[in-house]
Amino acid sequence: MTLTSTSKPAGDGLRFYGVWLLGIAALIVLPMIFSSGGSLTSFSLIGIAIVFALSYNILLGQTGLLSFGHAVHYGLGGFAACHMMNAVVAHKWPIPLPFIPLFGGLGGLVFAIVIGWVMTKRAGTVFAMISLGIGELVASSSLILRSVFGGEAGITTDRTALPKMFGWSFGPQLQVYYLIAFWLVLSAIAMYALTRTPLGRISNAVRDNPERVQFIGYDPHVVRYLAFCFAGFFAGVAGGLAAINFEIANSAYLGAIQSGLVLFSTFIGGTAYFFGPILGAILVTYLQLGLTSLTSVWQLYFGIIFIGIVMFSPGGIAGLLMMHRPLVRAGTLRTVIPSYLVAVVPTVALACGVILTIETVARFAGGDVINLLGIGFKPASPTTWISAAVLVVGGGLIARLTWRRIAEAWDRAATVARDRGYLA
Amino acid sequence: MSGAVSGQSAAIEVRAVEKRFGNVSIIRDLNLSVAQGERHAIIGPNGAGKSTTFNLISGHIKPTSGEVKLNGEVISGLRPFEINRRGLSRSFQVTNVFARMSVWENVRCAVLWATGHRYAFWKNVDSLPEVRERTAKILDDIHLMHRRDVPAGLLTYAEQRELEIGITIASGATVVMLDEPTAGMSNAETERAVALIRRLTEGKTLVIVEHDMSVVFGLADRISVLVYGHIIASGTPEEIRRDPKVKEAYLGEEAH
Amino acid sequence: MLELIVISTLNGVLFGMLLFLLSSGLTVIFSMMGVLNFAHASFYMLGAFFGFQLTKWIGFWPALVLAPLLVGAIGMAVERYGLRNTHKHGHVAELLLTFGLAFAIEEVVSMIWGKSPVDYRVPALLDFPAFTIFSTNYPAYKLFMLAVSIVIFVGLLIVLKRTRVGLIVQAALTHPHMVGHLGHNVGRVFMAVFGVGSALAGLAGVIAGPALVTQSDMAAALGPILFVVIVFGGLGSLPGAFIASLVIGLVQTFAVALDGSLASAFGPLDPSAGPSVLTDIWNVTIAQVAPIVPYLLLVIILIVRPMGLMGTRES
Numbered sequence: 001m002t003l004t005s006t007s008k009p010a011g012d013g014l015r016f017y018g019v020w021l022l023g024i025a026a027l028i029v030l031p032m033i034f035s036s037g038g039s040l041t042s043f044s045l046i047g048i049a050i051v052f053a054l055s056y057n058i059l060l061g062q063t064g065l066l067s068f069g070h071a072v073h074y075g076l077g078g079f080a081a082c083h084m085m086n087a088v089v090a091h092k093w094p095i096p097l098p099f100i101p102l103f104g105g106l107g108g109l110v111f112a113i114v115i116g117w118v119m120t121k122r123a124g125t126v127f128a129m130i131s132l133g134i135g136e137l138v139a140s141s142s143l144i145l146r147s148v149f150g151g152e153a154g155i156t157t158d159r160t161a162l163p164k165m166f167g168w169s170f171g172p173q174l175q176v177y178y179l180i181a182f183w184l185v186l187s188a189i190a191m192y193a194l195t196r197t198p199l200g201r202i203s204n205a206v207r208d209n210p211e212r213v214q215f216i217g218y219d220p221h222v223v224r225y226l227a228f229c230f231a232g233f234f235a236g237v238a239g240g241l242a243a244i245n246f247e248i249a250n251s252a253y254l255g256a257i258q259s260g261l262v263l264f265s266t267f268i269g270g271t272a273y274f275f276g277p278i279l280g281a282i283l284v285t286y287l288q289l290g291l292t293s294l295t296s297v298w299q300l301y302f303g304i305i306f307i308g309i310v311m312f313s314p315g316g317i318a319g320l321l322m323m324h325r326p327l328v329r330a331g332t333l334r335t336v337i338p339s340y341l342v343a344v345v346p347t348v349a350l351a352c353g354v355i356l357t358i359e360t361v362a363r364f365a366g367g368d369v370i371n372l373l374g375i376g377f378k379p380a381s382p383t384t385w386i387s388a389a390v391l392v393v394g395g396g397l398i399a400r401l402t403w404r405r406i407a408e409a410w411d412r413a414a415t416v417a418r419d420r421g422y423l424a
Numbered sequence: 425m426s427g428a429v430s431g432q433s434a435a436i437e438v439r440a441v442e443k444r445f446g447n448v449s450i451i452r453d454l455n456l457s458v459a460q461g462e463r464h465a466i467i468g469p470n471g472a473g474k475s476t477t478f479n480l481i482s483g484h485i486k487p488t489s490g491e492v493k494l495n496g497e498v499i500s501g502l503r504p505f506e507i508n509r510r511g512l513s514r515s516f517q518v519t520n521v522f523a524r525m526s527v528w529e530n531v532r533c534a535v536l537w538a539t540g541h542r543y544a545f546w547k548n549v550d551s552l553p554e555v556r557e558r559t560a561k562i563l564d565d566i567h568l569m570h571r572r573d574v575p576a577g578l579l580t581y582a583e584q585r586e587l588e589i590g591i592t593i594a595s596g597a598t599v600v601m602l603d604e605p606t607a608g609m610s611n612a613e614t615e616r617a618v619a620l621i622r623r624l625t626e627g628k629t630l631v632i633v634e635h636d637m638s639v640v641f642g643l644a645d646r647i648s649v650l651v652y653g654h655i656i657a658s659g660t661p662e663e664i665r666r667d668p669k670v671k672e673a674y675l676g677e678e679a680h
Numbered sequence: 681m682l683e684l685i686v687i688s689t690l691n692g693v694l695f696g697m698l699l700f701l702l703s704s705g706l707t708v709i710f711s712m713m714g715v716l717n718f719a720h721a722s723f724y725m726l727g728a729f730f731g732f733q734l735t736k737w738i739g740f741w742p743a744l745v746l747a748p749l750l751v752g753a754i755g756m757a758v759e760r761y762g763l764r765n766t767h768k769h770g771h772v773a774e775l776l777l778t779f780g781l782a783f784a785i786e787e788v789v790s791m792i793w794g795k796s797p798v799d800y801r802v803p804a805l806l807d808f809p810a811f812t813i814f815s816t817n818y819p820a821y822k823l824f825m826l827a828v829s830i831v832i833f834v835g836l837l838i839v840l841k842r843t844r845v846g847l848i849v850q851a852a853l854t855h856p857h858m859v860g861h862l863g864h865n866v867g868r869v870f871m872a873v874f875g876v877g878s879a880l881a882g883l884a885g886v887i888a889g890p891a892l893v894t895q896s897d898m899a900a901a902l903g904p905i906l907f908v909v910i911v912f913g914g915l916g917s918l919p920g921a922f923i924a925s926l927v928i929g930l931v932q933t934f935a936v937a938l939d940g941s942l943a944s945a946f947g948p949l950d951p952s953a954g955p956s957v958l959t960d961i962w963n964v965t966i967a968q969v970a971p972i973v974p975y976l977l978l979v980i981i982l983i984v985r986p987m988g989l990m991g992t993r994e995s
Binding site: 209 | 529533536
Binding site for chain 1: 766
């Protein structure tokens, strides 16, 4: 969001609100189109993942803080929400379910306030290491402090036992979905607004150049601390939503895997634009749900996608998309598209080869047949090995040639766009 | 050391400052006084400690011993942002901007603290009229309004130097320190930059490190000559030009 | 009690030396290249699994040499084809690349060798008790591990103090900005340092595998402790890494061995109070707390001495 212009032509303002309204409308309509229980569950999980990834981007994208322990706030938010729900039921407090994520947020926030000052003293690699250590500390402690975290089993709750609101019991998944969607919209607006405040802009400055920030009157430590607290709050909201959705909070919420997933989502989506983490959360959650049923080694695919993004497109998917904006504006995009089309076939072949290789290794012992694009491959058969090798080597070699052509076409198109006065 | 205007404390007063790294003294017994409203240039051969002097005054590094005062108040030992809030702003020799942010954002961030918005997270930064006006005025002053939406990292070198000056003066600090603002510029660019500096520091105290002698003698009211971490002479351009010690240690070297 | 102290000290020093085999490589790589190699513990794991597999095929002793070399070669490839291309995107991208690698390596290992521990046995030659203190037999293999780590430690010292490469590494430790001035073979120096660091991690894996558990989650379990060690010791300081390795090795070994709790020291709490955070803390044994001790040390050092024990640099 750093590059957005500050004085927009009238049309841009309209488009800006249009995008938000479209998003809200989509959230309302989605469950009417895809109304099966499975898709409702998926939508709910994606909504939670988006809030979580956006909160993470307050750190990584906005302030330049790489955290390996962000799930701590998510998890503590989940536990706070569970305890709050149980307390509401036990004491008959008049607090209906839709307010519970707020307490989740407070759970994440309180921990951020307590630990954040020490953690944010230093940025960069040191912060990354410390966040990892604190993450492990909290995850391990949660197994010791059984009265709070419920040990291995976790803390369970019953969301339907809370006071009703508008006559909704929040038993059916559809109602939970709308609750999540409501908080998603609220959190997204709040987090977007945060990027447009003095603190949000100074966070960007701290990300770009913490040294210089000190010479325009700001203490980068305070800026990092405040950003950390906000990120902790919204991660807690996401954790609270998860607690409502699953009616349980356990130590897995706090753990390294959850922290890794949110890092993957945010980075794959792209940290430089506000909508990047949204894309990433949708994609990663969708893949996670979709791949688990297809392959036992789905996490390996995540790792490979992630490494690919880090090496070849550090701006993530959003960065890739936004690269095309100046070309679209300058009208030179069509000169690039043919080279894309040429690259599709060898790139897909390469991807198939890699998938075939991985699945062959993964299923070698079990002997399950690999079903790729409708063709069955036996992992023990040499035909499979040869196909995999041919696809990887041949696809790889040809793909490299076509990629080079894309790069050349790109350079030409970008030069024209630059000459026409569009930044590229 | 003459310099303090009577009845009013000096803008900057450096007294007996020493800076050691390990056993090596980079700066020793440094004394410097810059009067209110004065344009003061620090010159000296490479490695004399000019940038270190800047770093010591602006809080970037802490002196091993000695004292620095800003408008009569001790600032040595304070952190850079605390010194900045007391009205001293500095630029950097190596361009030091916010590379991924637009030119407009660069200047606006430098305006925010001084306009009292600090760490506010409840205000829309786009709807703060005084911030917008001040940012716009500075962009006009440094002739970068037409580049307002360009990421600072993509500016040309000369433009980045101008932005550097813009960020430095944006807070409205009364004491401005510029570290080689024209380094690496062409003659035409230098001329433009000098005119810019002259205009923007009107009525302010200016401390400038500069290699280009025409810039120094054209701009400065007073000059201090720094050699091996020690000020060997301080005076008006005329006095400096005539000072035999300076000729020997510095200008003579230039004349070769 | 004395028995416990002697045995735990031995085990603690051993664990500490193992940690140093890993943290020394990590520290040198970080100092020279500015990259904190997240996958360092994964190289350790690869060493253990290669050691296991090669032992099955060609026996333990050839594996002891071959497995670290293999791991070193993988490390060099990672530097050459991964990190060097990512360098232009900055340190965060490099750190993320190694993070992704660590993740992928764990998945590959569990894909090939499964998720449960493999049967990596102590070689028959060393499978006897070296000595008996009080009633405990101390296995010869552990003494062998200790000997190997000490030999490597001394070897490293000599390389650092006596050779040209050692001088370059030392210069890089104290003046990281100077690395760029090494000349045009800087790429090869980086690759070599990365390879040697990885090979040392692999060696640690080969010798630790039979004594500890060789399992696909061993990297994820050790990695965070490793980072605690180098932050605790002070980033970029080899002596710091050495002291921190021993401290954490000893502290954790002793913690595991101690069974006491506040309840056993001061008697149980009033049972009528019911379960609470206090009773949790009161009843937990030191052994149960052992996993979090390194992280507690990390928090304490951050508050008391943010640079780490021997650290001089901000970041």
